[in-house]
Amino acid sequence: MTPRATLDLPQMAGAADAMQPVPVADRVHWVGALDPDLRNFDIILRTANGTSYNAYVVRGSTGVAVIDTVKQEFTEPFLKRLEAVARYDELTTLVLNHLEPDHTGAVPELLRRAPHLEICVSPRGVQVLRALLKDRFDDYAVRIVRTGDTVSLGDQTLRFLTTPYVHWPDTQCTHLQDQRLLFTCDLFGCHFCDARLFNDRVGDFRFSFEYYFEHIMRPFKAYVVAALDLIEPLDIAMIAPSHGPILRAHPRQYITHYRRLVKSRLASEVGDQKTLLIFYVSAYGATSMMAGAIYEGAAENPDVRASLFDLQIGEFTPFVDLIEEADALVFGSPTINGDAVKTVWDLLAGLVDIDTKGKLGAAFGSYGWTGEAVQMVEGRLQGLKMRVPEKGLKIKLHPTDAELEDCRDFGRRLAAHLTGRMQPREVDFADL
């Protein structure tokens, strides 16, 4: 059998460089770039077959808009494709749906060639744009656009949707109403490189689509829901994201799928009960005794569903799913060599994929002489944007019966915070 000429494979570099602009809709062209050799994105994502940076040109009777650009090292092929469909002096509008470097790398060079462009960004996009352009920010025409604002290109109209945090605070979507085409940048994207571009023609990208959601969108689920609420009522025949396949076959199916992905992973039968999870690690059993007593105290409250887990035994992935749904998280660690134990840090580090903002957090642990683990964990919980109203509970070596009662009280107070039944307290600044 003759080996296949690799250059012909749709995701290979040779094909990538030679690619011409691709018509996507009436006077809408793909002018992006393929990056088949990328194996790692934003440090956190593995990209087994590379990615693409999709950018688009929309031509109307009185104006021409560029929607997003590409990563800096692909500036030349991007501009070559752009030049094949429009002259720089014809361009009127540059829409930046998201200002992460993978989509704005070519912006400085594009603006050098077309300084007259009006740049359309979201209200929070302008903050990032200022940081991107630095001293030159004031040299350009910048327009802040919000949901419902439009830019007319004559016989085509761009309408904007402010959809923050469908990756960064700056993100927005752009709807080309007349053609029912929605440009979503990272939203509905995935890292999958295939020159055939359209979802009905490319290879199997389902895994990449789910993996991308899991790591890029999942931490911002509440914002994804808000974005879907804006997008769902629109008339949409095609979704054009800035990574991976253009979704022209069954675009609605992807919206429905996102709706599924933002839902709870685990059905819960506790109704209005608040859930409180206690995770602990214990070498000699002291922290474990504390955990048990805190658990008892919290579980006395009929409106709280408390659960207790030994971190050294459990699997992390299901814990992360549980934590995402929980209302309160309590971590117990002894102080070992002046630190909390690695298992606790590993689980806390794993929480980058989910939203923990506003959950109730607390820390506890047994110690021998310094006990810094508790405060270090509290710091991390605050870093995860949790509220940590109860000062962490530290007990020297194994707890006495009286100290176990303190632990139960700690659990009771956490339960009270959780159910909004904490008695209001008052303290003086000097006592903090």
Next chain:
Amino acid sequence: MAQAKLTFADVSLTVNVPAGTRIIEISEKIGAGITYGCREGECGTCLTRIVSGAENLTEPSALEQRVLKENLAARNDRLACQCQVLGGEVTVRPA
């Protein structure tokens, strides 16, 4: 020294503070859910809903006004790393 009462609704705690105190100086110490990024009035992370007593806070600076606007803040929102309590009673919670 003139005193003020600053209440953090999400953790049911009132702190008696000297006039001129910034919310940021208290909220982290007591573990309230207001969170911080830049701490310099630029990023908007510390957006805080003033539940009552907004008139007892310093007026927003031009920078704070701009950041509030760019972060689509509601009328009762302020930046906790910026505004100072002047006196009286103020109640806040994470926006």
